[in-house]
Amino acid sequence: MMLIPCPYCGPRNQIEFTYGGDATLRRPAPDAPESAWVDYVYLRDNPCGPHDELWYHGAGCRSWFKVRRDTRTHQILESATIDPPQPADP
């Protein structure tokens, strides 16, 4: 069981958290073409190595935050709060 460093509460057992998927995804603009929406909803990278992802501390502070985790070892390289606001997609 991973020990996840919540940026607000400190390290806590994985059972307190919910996984939220790829942290780099951005919802397309409302008028984006259907293909952009299909990419956003269905297509995911499955990297072997560091992965930026979202976690939710549901049994703690109820915050969403970002974690960089190595998918090969489950080592958490860093965790950070969501703010400051994310830059828009290039």
Place this chain on the structure above:
Amino acid sequence: MTQSWRLPEGGAIDRSRPLAFDYDGTRYEGYAGDTLASALLANGVHLVARSFKYHRPRGIHSAGAEEPNALVQLARAARTEPNTRATVQELYDGIVAGSQNCWPSVRFDAGAIADAMSPILPAGFYYKTFMWPPTPKWWLKYERAIRRAAGMGRAPGVPDPDHYEHQYAHCDVLVIGGGPAGLAAARAAANAGARVIVCQQSPHFGGHLFGIDVGSIDDRPAADWVDGTIAELTERADVTLLSRTTAFGYYDDNLVGAIERLTDHLPSPPAHLPRQRMWMIRAKAVVLASGAIERGIAYANNDLPGTLLAGAALTYVKRYGVRLGTQAVVFANNDGAYGAALGLHEAGVRISAIVDVRQESQLGGALPARARATGLVLLPASVIARARGRLRVSSVDVVPRAGGAAKSFDCDVTAVSGGYSPAVHLFSQARGSLKYDPMTASFFPDASPWPIIPAGAVNGHFSLAEAIADGEAAGAAAVERAGLHITGSTPAPPTRRANPVAVEPFWAVASHHRRAKSFVDLQNDVTVADIALATREGYQAAEHLKRYTTLGMGTDQGKTSNVIGLALLGEQLGLSIPEVGTTTFRPPYTPVTLGAFPGHAQGPHVEPTRYTGMHAWHEEHGARLVNAGLWKRPHSYPRPGESEDAAANREAHNVRENVGIVDVSTLGKIELQGRDVPALLDRIYINRWDTLQIGRCRYGVMLREDGIVRDDGTTSRLDATHYLMTTTTANAVSIMQHIDRLLQIDWPELDVYATSVTEQWAAAALSGPKARKVLAQLVDIDVSNEAFPFLAVAACRARIANGDISARVFRISYSGELAYEIHVPSSQGRVVWEAVLDAGQAFGIMPYGTEAMNTLRVEKGHVVIGSEIDGRTTAADIGMEKLVNPTKWCIGKPLLTRPALNAPDRWQLVGLTAQRGAPMPRGAKLVADPDRATPNPTLGHVTSWCFSPNLDAWIALALLSGGRSRYGETLWAVSPLADAKVRVKVGPSCFIDPSGERLRG
């Protein structure tokens, strides 16, 4: 005479405390401090088991957790336990145990016919033999017979009388293994101020030193050093010493699972003690001092009882004072085994010969020299070609490696050593890579991404002084890895001596006896020939070899055999051992009782139970309760003599005729506050929200990102910037999480604050034509249709038995009748519930449960999550396409235009009425012709059904292909599982009051 094989003195046993025990129906005696195995050996019992596949006689092979053979059934009524390793089971007074896998007895076992038939039972035989007739049906029949023949032990047939507990612990340094290296590491870490936990799997600390006089430390006997170190560690408040505790698994971030056995060694376990305690230890750093496990050498009939590992032989002689036999042959490829030879000799066992695979020139070590000086016969460059005997070894044939005539040596004990395999299991579980040392033919720990530091024999330091030095260095390094400040310099670990016990890699003696088996894996009856056969048949990867031959499976997981198997595979393929690689080491290291995993989380304690504010009333009034997620909800309130179905029908009918009240506290409730709540609602619901006035509520549907319906419910505007959202009971948590995500990540600019208030509010729905009359007696607001119309919301005071309390009233209807929801703080749930019932008495009020609620909503055609909304339905499928506001964006809307979501044959919500009175079970398939041969095209399925007391008919909701264009058609609902075949008429999903006059009136 009992214990005739006990030495007159010596051993770490308490000769003043004799213990009686029973094995296979015979009464024996042992001493406190014995294991079941040592006590059996003290009574001359070597034959204790029959093997798994061939039912060959087997004896005690080891003296520890790695035991492959001596698996016994402990008979303690409900506490019976199969596959108990006799080598680790501590003897207690009155223990009753017996052999497994044999009938009628271990001495004469009918199953041994399998041994004679072995030419037709090679590796993978059942894949080859039972392939005809080629249908799965026959294989299933064969498999049943094979399973019956192959079983290991009997599972208990009655519930476990014991209880188990869990203990979470945190420490700076966890030391796994309480031998010399582990104790040295623990002391070094504790001296540096670290919080330390030490796990030791056997009852005593000291590892192989315990009870065995080997060497001295700082000019003191080694045992004194152990006692002194234990005393020192015991005094420290921040050191926890756990004996009888096996660290069985390593999990991410240095979480180690360990199992502590508290009562397995007691004749009558006290009721208050848990049988075992599962520790989950989160350590900042781990020192792995798990030692090394001796392995054997394969030769013909190397499984005869009386054959055991050399280190085990020494342990039985020294620690338990057991003279194993009258004469012994020692077979070795290293110096370590000579210690066993000398120990046996000193105990009065005649050493017939020491057979050593190494050349004369390699026997220059101290121990071989001592053996020679003692006058023992050394046979260098020789091997045991074959052992002879029936139920016990009686002699061995020894041949020179270079070839030549065999010479027979009589013996009733054969002590074998093929070298030592470091117990790298937990290091490997910690994703640690292993490094193969060809000189000692062993895998050693290399590097792990986690802070786990090997020390002692597992790290290649076999001598006492080196193990202790390595332990001290590892303890200090662990403190540093734990992030603690260290004063002074960290000692450097000693250099690993090349080949400390002078091993010459040697795995198996080439056999010239076709019928004589050379065993690699004793527990699974895997022979040298099986490995060769599997290789020929193409199973050439280590993992494939394991699955095909079962090498390394079972309760011992190949602790004494894996490396031999890999080496033989490598020989077959012309590859080196590291090229072959190892199979994956998985938890648990040794078997863990299943009961320990749930601990106290059993029966009603598997999950938390949630109760509403009215729960006590429901219980007092005969409600039958059902689980709704974690909640307990009333299903119905049967009267004396009334069936549940009859009660639900009565309750549902009364709602349409008079008035009823139902507990709806389990609905998810989320308070939303802020200026931008309408903007949030517009983005998450398909319909429009910026027009919602204060004091009004609205029904809404939420979609997933892919356009499929996610949840539904109402949201009310309580004040200018204050809203209350309700969700379905099932989605209360996930919708809260969804909103948190949207507000925190996607739209942090929105001025909205959200919090769950599900627990804080009790809610009751009052419905029926007389609901207004009841409510008017209860609240201090005007509830006339003009002042408080459909979808109105108001705060008010509700009159209760002694005063009044603040409440919220919502004019919402799930039943389709004139209805109101009354929300009050949870603590007031019961008093308000009772006040409503009092006020309604004159109007024929009855409480109703979830079953009547379901009947009412099916009659009304209302959908529920999980039945109609099944993760595939769109808003259009359930007839809510008009709710999708065309002028605004919302989550899920962009993908709604996909052609497949708009095809004319989409499964759409319809209502079904049974043509002849019969139920249509949920899940029943809708077909045009029930008697058509399969595959019979499925047109849809029944999603919800009930008997409608108000229509006096069986009705159902269903999802039906092109459903809305099929009104009036007749179809069949068929369910072979429920043996149902019902003619149904298709119609709209709303059976009662489609124009909504009742709920608006």
